[in-house]
Amino acid sequence: MASSRTVIIAGAGIGGLTAALAIARHGFGVTVFDQAQRLEEIGAGIQLSPNASRILIALGLGEQLRRHVVAPEELRVMNARTARVLARAPLGAVAEKRYGAPYWVIHRGDLQAVLIDAVRVHPDIVLNLGARVEDFALNEDGVTVFARSAQHLLEDRGVALIGADGLWSSLRRRLGHRREPRFARRTAWRALAPADALMPELRAPAVNLWFGTRAHLVHYPVRGGSLVNVVAIVRDDWREPGWSAPGERAEILARYRAPMWSAVPRALLAAPEHWQKWALYDRPPLARWGKGAVTLLGDAAHPMLPYLAQGAAMAIEDAAVLAQRLADARDDAARRNGIVYQLGGPGAFLRTLALTAIGGERLLARYDWLYGWRPA
Numbered sequence: 195m196a197s198s199r200t201v202i203i204a205g206a207g208i209g210g211l212t213a214a215l216a217i218a219r220h221g222f223g224v225t226v227f228d229q230a231q232r233l234e235e236i237g238a239g240i241q242l243s244p245n246a247s248r249i250l251i252a253l254g255l256g257e258q259l260r261r262h263v264v265a266p267e268e269l270r271v272m273n274a275r276t277a278r279v280l281a282r283a284p285l286g287a288v289a290e291k292r293y294g295a296p297y298w299v300i301h302r303g304d305l306q307a308v309l310i311d312a313v314r315v316h317p318d319i320v321l322n323l324g325a326r327v328e329d330f331a332l333n334e335d336g337v338t339v340f341a342r343s344a345q346h347l348l349e350d351r352g353v354a355l356i357g358a359d360g361l362w363s364s365l366r367r368r369l370g371h372r373r374e375p376r377f378a379r380r381t382a383w384r385a386l387a388p389a390d391a392l393m394p395e396l397r398a399p400a401v402n403l404w405f406g407t408r409a410h411l412v413h414y415p416v417r418g419g420s421l422v423n424v425v426a427i428v429r430d431d432w433r434e435p436g437w438s439a440p441g442e443r444a445e446i447l448a449r450y451r452a453p454m455w456s457a458v459p460r461a462l463l464a465a466p467e468h469w470q471k472w473a474l475y476d477r478p479p480l481a482r483w484g485k486g487a488v489t490l491l492g493d494a495a496h497p498m499l500p501y502l503a504q505g506a507a508m509a510i511e512d513a514a515v516l517a518q519r520l521a522d523a524r525d526d527a528a529r530r531n532g533i534v535y536q537l538g539g540p541g542a543f544l545r546t547l548a549l550t551a552i553g554g555e556r557l558l559a560r561y562d563w564l565y566g567w568r569p570a
């Protein structure tokens with residue numbers, strides 16, 4: 195049974211894990227549930243523009259992330275048929291100077307692994323895998339959350355519940371927003387190509403965007419440049435939910451035919467053996483989505499089509515904003531300490547027990563939100 199200072203998060207995707215770290219930094223305990231038994235390395239490339247990298251760096255993850263990211267030097271936009279470069283925008287040092295944080299691209303699995311590692315060693319975060327959040331009940335001082343694992347029904351209490359349960363969020367439905375995601379009649383195909391099998395222009399540190407008729411193509415290096423992430427977006431009526439349906443290379447090559455698609459992008463599409471695809475959905479924006487002590491973040495709140503490469507970045511921004519709002523709303527820490535410092539009788543006894551049990555390291559970690567603050 196969690197305390198009234200515990201925040202419960204449903205979903206250990208990019209948004210839920212970032213929220214756990216950001217909220218714990220403000221002195222809360224956090225319990226995260228994810229329905230998956232294991233958080234496997236699913237997905238491919240994700241773009242972390244400066245609005246997102248700034249937050250992850252402020253959470254102390256910069257060093258770990260730098261081992262995996264690529265910092266593209268530019269964004270290049272090309273015509274699919276002629277291969278002519280239509281536009282170039284500097285990223286790299288120019289973007290970092292302009293925005294005060296780097297523009298990165300990363301494999302989703304690497305980002306999730308860095309976040310999970312940080313969550314696992316955090317003294318105030320508990321990660322429960324294989325537990326699906328099914329329902330909640332609002333009560334006077336917060337919320338009771340009901341989750342189901344293979345063997346048990348779990349019940350947990352917290353001061354707030356955050357639904358970070360993705361595009362098909364059941365908590366969103368439970369909050370009364372019953373409309374299903376809106377199918378965009380597009381499918382995104384993704385693959386990872388070994389960089390050393392590609393011509394140099396395809397493995398350069400750049401985000402590349404090819405404009406074609408009724409299809410476009412995005413690619414950039416990930417995993418320190420050893421792989422190239424390829425995403426091909428086509429019009430399609432295939433609409434199965436999920437992120438990882440298998441796709442046939444021959445089918446995607448047929449959609450990117452010559453002469454509408456020139457030799458260089460076709461060489462890239464021919465390189466990977468294995469393709470996966472997912473149907474694109476979004477939802478019309480809501481003005482409000484929370485209720486009392488329960489709210490949503492990331493794709494559960496406002497799923498986006500991938501044309502701005504901001505799905506993960508918005509979930510990360512949500513996490514930071516929500517953590518700040520929770521901290522603002524929390525009891526005043528100084529006032530609380532004023533009471534605790536001067537307890538007598540049984541209160542003083544309990545205080546001594548708690549201080550002894552918690553130990554020096556964890557005691558200091560409770561002040562991370564305070565001593566770790568830096569100007570943005």
Ligand SMILES: Cc1cc2nc3c(=O)[nH]c(=O)nc-3n(C[C@H](O)[C@H](O)[C@H](O)COP(=O)(O)OP(=O)(O)OC[C@H]3O[C@@H](n4cnc5c(N)ncnc54)[C@H](O)[C@@H]3O)c2cc1C
Pocket residue numbers: 204205206207208209210227228229230236237238239240302325326327328358359360361363364365384437491492493494500505506507509
């Ligand atoms: C498996 C997977 C692969 C992806 N691959 C890509 C990709 O290659 N490229 C790309 O651009 N985007 C990809 N995405 C989407 C991208 O991660 C998100 O759009 C973005 O990061 C926003 O993340 P989020 O945290 O809001 O949601 P998500 O990343 O979707 O995470 C939601 C999490 O909630 C969990 N969950 C769902 N329901 C419950 C419940 N009731 N109780 C407990 N847990 C629950 C899910 O298991 C999941 O871990 C993928 C998402 C997933 C889940």
